[in-house]
Amino acid sequence: xxxxxxxxxxxxxxxxxxxxxxxxxxxxxxxxxxxxxxxxxxxxxxxxxxxxxxxxxxxxxxxxxxxxxxxxxxxxxxxxxxxxxxxxxxxxxxxxxxxxxxxxxxxxxxxxxxxxxxxxxxxxxxxxxxxxxxxxxxxxxxxxxxxxxxxxxxxxxxxx
Amino acid sequence: xxxxxxxxxxxxxxxxxxxxxxxxxxxxxxxxxxxxxxxxxxxxxxxxxxxxxxxxxxxxxxxxxxxxxxxxxxxxxxxxxxxxxxxxxxxxxxxxxxxxxxxxxxxxxxxxxxxxxxxxxxxxxxxxxxxxxxxxxxxxxxxxxxxxxxxxxxxxxxxx
DNA sequence: TTATAGTTGACTAAAGTAGTAGGGAATTAG
DNA sequence: CTAATTCCCTACTACTTTAGTCAACTATAA
Numbered sequence: 001x002x003x004x005x006x007x008x009x010x011x012x013x014x015x016x017x018x019x020x021x022x023x024x025x026x027x028x029x030x031x032x033x034x035x036x037x038x039x040x041x042x043x044x045x046x047x048x049x050x051x052x053x054x055x056x057x058x059x060x061x062x063x064x065x066x067x068x069x070x071x072x073x074x075x076x077x078x079x080x081x082x083x084x085x086x087x088x089x090x091x092x093x094x095x096x097x098x099x100x101x102x103x104x105x106x107x108x109x110x111x112x113x114x115x116x117x118x119x120x121x122x123x124x125x126x127x128x129x130x131x132x133x134x135x136x137x138x139x140x141x142x143x144x145x146x147x148x149x150x151x152x153x154x155x156x157x158x159x160x
Numbered sequence: 161x162x163x164x165x166x167x168x169x170x171x172x173x174x175x176x177x178x179x180x181x182x183x184x185x186x187x188x189x190x191x192x193x194x195x196x197x198x199x200x201x202x203x204x205x206x207x208x209x210x211x212x213x214x215x216x217x218x219x220x221x222x223x224x225x226x227x228x229x230x231x232x233x234x235x236x237x238x239x240x241x242x243x244x245x246x247x248x249x250x251x252x253x254x255x256x257x258x259x260x261x262x263x264x265x266x267x268x269x270x271x272x273x274x275x276x277x278x279x280x281x282x283x284x285x286x287x288x289x290x291x292x293x294x295x296x297x298x299x300x301x302x303x304x305x306x307x308x309x310x311x312x313x314x315x316x317x318x319x320x
Numbered sequence: 321t322t323a324t325a326g327t328t329g330a331c332t333a334a335a336g337t338a339g340t341a342g343g344g345a346a347t348t349a350g
Numbered sequence: 351c352t353a354a355t356t357c358c359c360t361a362c363t364a365c366t367t368t369a370g371t372c373a374a375c376t377a378t379a380a
Contacts, residue, residue: 002162002367002368003249003273004367004368004369005251005368005369006367006368006369008251008266008270009369011266011269012264012265012266015265015266016265019265025325027324027325027326028325028326029324029325035259035264035265036259036260038369038370038371040369040370040371040372041369041370041371043326043327043328044328044369044370046326047326047327047328050326050327057325057326057327058325058326058378059324059325059326059327059376059377059378059379060323060324060325060326060377060378060379060380061323061324061325061378061379061380062324062325062378062379062380063324063325063326063377063378063379064325064326065326076269089163091165091168099195099196100196102298102301103298104172104195104298105172105175105176105179105195105295105298105299105302106168106171106172106175106289106295107294107298108292108294108295109171109236109284109289110168113163113277113280113281116276116277116280117273117276117277120273120276121273124269129266129269132268134267134268135265135266135268138262138263138264138265138267139265141262142265162336162337164336164337164338165337165338166336166337166338169338185356187355187356187357188356188357189355189356198338198339198340200339200340200341201338201339201340203357203358203359204338204339204359206357206358207357207358207359210357210358217356217357217358218347218356218357219345219346219347219348219355219356219357219358220346220347220348220349220354220355220356220357221347221348221349221354221355221356222347222348222349222355222356223346223347223348223355223356223357224356224357225357321380322379322380323378323379323380324377324378324379324380325376325377325378325379326375326376326377326378327374327375327376327377328373328374328375328376329372329373329374329375330371330372330373330374331370331371331372331373332369332370332371332372333368333369333370333371334367334368334369334370335366335367335368335369336365336366336367336368337364337365337366337367338363338364338365338366339362339363339364339365340361340362340363340364341360341361341362341363342359342360342361342362343358343359343360343361344357344358344359344360345356345357345358345359346355346356346357346358347354347355347356347357348353348354348355348356349352349353349354349355350351350352350353350354
């Protein structure tokens with residue numbers, strides 16, 4: 001089982017999309033700035049998210065990505081699956097040929113664990129996250145920081 | 161978060177100990193044969209398990225490893241922690257400096273997930289696993305296979 | 321027509337996994 | 351005593367994944 005920066009970045013970026021969606025697409029450059037994630041890396045992640053039908057893209061100036069469904073209808077488990085292959089905890093991928101073609105001693109344990117994790121992450125939608133107080137607070141802080149950075153850029157203190 | 165063959169091997173090996181313990185120590189060579197895990201790799205894992213006080217060792221002929229506590233008092237979470245560092249799902253290790261020194265959008269989500277997994281794996285003891293039907297069945301099959309292999313060795317059909 | 325923004329593919333450094341190899345050191349059965 | 355057994359320890363390695371860079375290309379809006 002893997003749960004690394006890859007899956008966490010994907011969820012964070014999708015949440016950023018859900019938070020900042022005002023009907024218009026959001027560019028990866030914006031997400032990159034707000035969430036401090038490498039732009040090129042985001043491109044790779046969103047390529048997979050698009051293939052899985054979680055987001056749709058608009059090219060050209062003013063373009064970007066939008067959620068392709070309501071935030072209520074996208075759960076965290078889907079997002080991690082989309083970029084990470086699986087959140088399966090077994091070694092055999094659930095097939096049961098773990099130990100020399102036969103089921104291993106702990107096969108059912110890992111199946112149970114996989115179910116637990118999957119149920120938990122399936123029960124959490126982007127809309128559910130958006131509604132959380134701790135998420136709103138972080139989002140507001142990020143918007144304040146971004147506004148300040150833009151001001152600094154404008155008066156010439158930020159760039160080269 | 162990591163849950164790989166390493167942690168699974170450790171739990172499987174500890175369960176083998178719990179199943180086959182008849183007061184006398186079990187050699188890693190036995191576990192290696194029964195569970196089809198490389199002996200050298202088992203040695204590395206048991207080095208950590210011993211450092212964490214989960215098993216105690218007896219050297220010399222007839223030696224091996226024993227659980228250093230009752231099987232009721234050893235949970236799966238401990239075993240994985242012992243070999244794997246942690247089953248923490250956050251990027252920051254729980255410290256909260258995930259994104260540029262500040263808490264990230266999804267920090268609390270990963271904390272909640274870590275709690276879920278930890279609670280689940282803490283609720284399962286080796287004794288609990290030993291009592292499961294699916295575990296007993298696999299263990300019996302493994303014992304049958306081992307007996308057959310020993311017979312083959314004895315009549316000279318197995319070795320060099 | 322030009323800057324913007326997505327799309328794609330190749331590449332890379334670093335880290336972790338799953339081992340292998342080989343030499344010890346303690347202990348005990350014979 | 352000695353030889354076999356078993357734990358103990360270190361170093362090494364092939365492989366995979368992660369996280370990220372770079373460069374070229376396509377669509378599109380202003």
